[in-house]
Amino acid sequence: MSDLPAESRLRVELDSRAYDILIGPGLIGQAASYDGAIRGRQVLIVTNDTVGLHYREPVEAALRDAGHDVDTLILPDGESHKNLTTLDTIAEHLLDNAYGRDTTIVALGGGVIGDLAGFAAAIYQRGIDFVQVPTTLLAQVDSSVGGKTGVNHRLGKNMIGAFHQPKRVLADVDVLTTLPAREFAAGMAEVIKYGLIRDAGFFDWLEANMAGINARDPALIIEIIRRSCANKAEVVVADEREAGERALLNLGHTFGHALEAELGYGAWLHGEAVAAGMCMAADTSRRLGWLSEDQVTRIEAVLAAAGLPIAPPSGTSAARIFDLMRRDKKVSAGALRLVLLKDIGNAVIYEDYGVALDDTLHHYLAA
Known part of the structure; x- marks a missing residue:
């Protein structure tokens, strides 16, 4: 990680929950980007069918190169799916596959995926690790940082959720080239x-x-x-x-x-x-x-x-x-x-x- 320029790294100083934000090109496909942020072997990538088409394979390859067992859950794209039903889909996948407490979720997508995957990490077995890999500008500058996770309800946005800090945020500027x-x-x-x-x-x-x-x-x-x-x-x-x-x-x-x-x-x-x-x-x-x-x-x-x-x-x-x-x-x-x-x-x-x-x-x- 030392080869990253100083301006590419920001530290969120939260005592035992402190983490780095890495900013730069090509980060998501480098195994070194994940070093120190994932403590167990099991990794579940949570993404959507739009982002997954572009970036699932390089992230999977980087994580495997880093020595992890990788699985991917692909969800439908869109804010309309940021709800308790989709949250249950993630929880069911974790339970069906007997993921342990040392599992890390990698949230690969925009704010919807980050909030959903982060909330699932916050509540699964009372809290497991997750890494934010935001693929929209909004997520890179805002929703991926700070630990707010949650889902929408028809009576209010983000009214059901939890504070759960990520272990790292990877803001890869190359992914913005495909952003509409x-x-x-x-x-x-x-x-x-x-x-x-x-x-x-x-x-x-x-x-x-x-x-x-x-x-x-x-x-x-x-x-x-x-x-x-x-x-x-x-x-x-x-x-x-x-x-x-x-x-x-x-x-x-x-x-x-x-x-x-x-x-x-x-x-x-x-x-x-x-x-x-x-x-x-x-x-x-x-x-x-x-x-x-x-x-x-x-x-x-x-x-x-x-x-x-x-x-x-x-x-x-x-x-x-x-x-x-x-x-x-x-x-x-x-x-x-x-x-x-x-x-x-x-x-x-x-x-x-x-x-x-x-x-x-x-x-x-x-x-």
Whole structure:
């Protein structure tokens, strides 16, 4: 592992649960990438029928070269399958094949696979190891880091899950070459989020470099992954189980999760819903007197330049979205808490938003 450049490695310092994030080209097919992250011989790769077509064989070969017994479970692709039924499929496969407590699950896919496989690892025999091998930009910069795992329910997104840290994250930038433009744009929503909540300099840099990022310049892609993961790691180390600061990572998510549930999981990609949600959060922040019109315009322009929506679909019900928002995980003691912006690069958790939220909902949504 020492031949990796220093800038390709980030450490998430969580005492006995600490792990590395490796960022660079060609990682998933190298046996050395998995050294030290897998303690037993048995490995179960969990992937989907889209990702598996491209990357199953090199990952299997690398793990076998590293001395492991490898099996692969292929699931159907899509957010609509991120549910308890699919979770049971993974558990049944583990049980049918008598996997032991020293088994490692390798989650090969985007956020859906990472969340599903991670949750299965969290609950199988009360917890087994897993490694994240994210294959979408969104998963590489956000969902693969931090140990959040779970499934969706028709009444709310990610409402059933567990905190379970991976043993390693392999962010192989080569896999992004096969990523459809819409999926790439969805990942950029989470990248832009880091600039908005805590890194104004990064937001400025994204404004200046969006054309090159959209062209998938390799150096720029490595930089956005590195800076995003560095921001995420700092927050996770400070607040692993979301008792405080980590909740700021949910900018736009309370709005976005409600949109996903209302539209039907998979109709909009997660990043698309979060992008519209961040615009709604920015609008609420403006109505509270925190953001200027120019700042809201800058936020909308960066998201639009990344190929993301800046408003929900027309005709979406304000009353229905508010009802779904009240079921969100960020509700505390019956009060809906929103992540809003005091400034670009300065997010806060806020409950006393008064009529500002109502005005935002009715500005964007149907009565």
